[in-house]
Amino acid sequence: PTTLDDWTRSDAYHNSFLIPKDPVLEHTRERAEAAGLPPIAVTPAVGKFLQLLAFSLNAKRVLEVGTLAGYSAICLARALPDDGRLITLELVKETAEVARQNIEEAGLASKVEVIIGPAAETLASMSATEPFDLVFLDADKENLPIYFAEAKRLVRKRGVIVVDNMVRNGRTADPSYTDEHVPGLRRLLESVKDDPEVNATTVSTVGEKGYDGFMYAIRL
Numbered sequence: 001p002t003t004l005d006d007w008t009r010s011d012a013y014h015n016s017f018l019i020p021k022d023p024v025l026e027h028t029r030e031r032a033e034a035a036g037l038p039p040i041a042v043t044p045a046v047g048k049f050l051q052l053l054a055f056s057l058n059a060k061r062v063l064e065v066g067t068l069a070g071y072s073a074i075c076l077a078r079a080l081p082d083d084g085r086l087i088t089l090e091l092v093k094e095t096a097e098v099a100r101q102n103i104e105e106a107g108l109a110s111k112v113e114v115i116i117g118p119a120a121e122t123l124a125s126m127s128a129t130e131p132f133d134l135v136f137l138d139a140d141k142e143n144l145p146i147y148f149a150e151a152k153r154l155v156r157k158r159g160v161i162v163v164d165n166m167v168r169n170g171r172t173a174d175p176s177y178t179d180e181h182v183p184g185l186r187r188l189l190e191s192v193k194d195d196p197e198v199n200a201t202t203v204s205t206v207g208e209k210g211y212d213g214f215m216y217a218i219r220l
């Protein structure tokens, strides 16, 4: 199977066994669409993966950069214990409001804090005294090397940093490609290459959102 239709059908098949129907997440997606937000949230399968990752890390504190309508935030926050905390950063005030509504309706408002503003500034103001177990980077790619450096500072040792949309249909690896996203991704790869403080791999994925992939890095 090589087309988006095939990959979408395949995701639907697997999801039908492993991911129960979820009215809360469906409504989150509907509200995002109604608010005119682009359909760029993680897929149900990747959302579930993030949730399982948070569970397996026994995560109590999770940081997300790029909230959109709160879809991945809800997936992650559901894995947290009662006293757990997800901090998620969003540039656009109106977008953050949509996310807050969705998070509230998901019954997760007490565990989730949405902070509005440019993530680079918010991250720079955050203290590392209470380190995070997991960081999910899913905002603009231009500032990704900055986000990654801050994530490294704020995550615990052996904590995990996941960076979404690293592969972009193979474009990141194609030198003829120079859209606004790929330079940040390539700079991140360059910096991780010689970084003794992290160990990382990129895992490619195909699914209902096409061919992409994420970087999975651990803080040494």
Ligand code: SAM
Binding pocket: 040, 041, 042, 065, 066, 067, 068, 069, 070, 071, 072, 073, 089, 090, 091, 092, 095, 117, 118, 119, 120, 138, 139, 140, 143
């Ligand atoms: N993680 C979300 C999900 O899966 O449901 C999707 C996030 S979407 C791909 C990227 C988000 O990052 C957008 O809502 C965008 O407004 C936000 N963003 C873009 N630039 C940003 C910045 N400089 N600081 C904070 N957020 C930013």
